[in-house]
Amino acid sequence: MPHDHHDHPHALLPPDPALRVKALETILTRKGLIDPAALDEIIDTYQNRIGPQNGARVVAKAWSDPAFRAALLEDATPVVADLGYYGRQGEHMVVVENTPARHNMVVCTLCSCYPWPLLGIPPGWYKSDAYRARAVREPRKVLAEFGVTLPEGTAVRVWDSTAEVRYLVLPMQPEGTEGMSEDELAALVTRDSMIGTGLPKVPA
Template identity: 80%
Template sequence: MPHDHDPDHPHALLPPDPALRVKALETILTEKGLIDPAALDEIIDTYEHKIGPQNGAKVVARMWSDPQFRAAMLDDPMPLLDDMGFYGRQGEHMVIVENTPEVHNVVVCTLCSCYPWPLLGIPPGWYKSDAYRSRVVREPRKVLAEFGVDLPEDKKVRVWDSTAEIRYLVVPERPSGTDGLSETELEALVSRDSMIGTALAKGLKA
C-alpha cells in the first residue's frame, strides 16, 4: 500500500480495519457503562495463560490410571469436572467419548466452532476452517489421514458434532508399555489434537 508519511515523524502504526472496529465497539460500550474493560483483560489473560489442553490431559491421564474415576466420567462427568476446577464457560455439558480398539472418535462443530473451553482452551485455526468443518463429516478417514492418523479399515469412526449445549472430549487409547508411568508422565502423552480426535496419544500407532 502506498504510504507517504515523513520517515522522521512516522505516526503510530495503524491497526487493520477490523481492529479499529473492535476498538470502536469497546469505546462505545465502555462510555455507555455497558462493559468493564478490566473484565476483558481478565478474560484474555485466562485463555492465554491459564486454561488450555493441559486441563484435558489431566482428565485423560486420570481416566487411564483410575478405573473408578473412568467409569464415573463416562457416566456423568460434570460433578467430577467441577471438583477438578474444569467447569465453566462452554464446558457446562460435557460428554466424554472414549477411543477403543474398535472405535475412533473425532469432534467437530459444523455450525460454528463450539469447543470445550475449560478443558482445551481456544480452538486452533484449522478447527474453525470450512475445510475441516465440512469435510470431516463427509470423509472422516481421509481428513484423519491428512492429520497423519491412518486407521485400519475395520476400525469404526464416529464423528461428534458439537453444539452450543453439548461439547465432547475424546479420550485417546492409552499407549502400550506405559503401565509404570505416573499420571503426570501420562499427561505428557496427551496432545490437544488427540483429545479432538485428529491425533493419537504419543507413542501409539493406528
C-alpha cells in the same frame, strides 16, 4: 426480532478488523458498558490459565484410575467439575472413549462449539470451513491431513456438537506406559488427541 436486513449496522464500523474491534471497545467503554480491565482478565484466563493441559490431566487420570474412568464415561460433568473444570462452554460434558474398534472425532459443523474448560479456545483449523464441512463426510481424509491413518477394522464415529453438550475424546493409552505417573502420562496427551484428530505421543 428482525431476521434479515440488508443495511447491517456492522458496516458502519471501520472495515479493518483490528480497527473495528478497537472502535467498538472504545464506544462501549465510554458509555460505561464494558470495563477494559475485565477484558484483560478474560483474555488472561483463556490465554494463560485454561487450556488443553486441563483435559490432559483428566485423560491421564482416566488412564491411571479405573474407577475414575468408569465414572467419567458414565457422567463426565460432575467428575471433571470435581477437578475444578466447569464453566462457560463446558456446562454439559460427555467423554467418549476410543477403542481398537472405534475412533471418535469431534466437530461443530454449524459454528465452533468446543469444551472450553477442558481444552481452552479452539484452534483456527477447528473453526475453519474446511474442517466444519468435511469432518462429517470424509473424516478419514481429514485425519490423513493430520498424519493419522486408522487400521481398516476401526470405525470412525464423528460427533457433531449441535447443542450445548460438549464432547471430549478419551484416547487409547499408548502401549508401554503402564505404571507411569499421572504427570508423565499427561505430557503424552495432545490437544488434537482429545478432539480426535490426533493420537497421544508415544514415549521415546
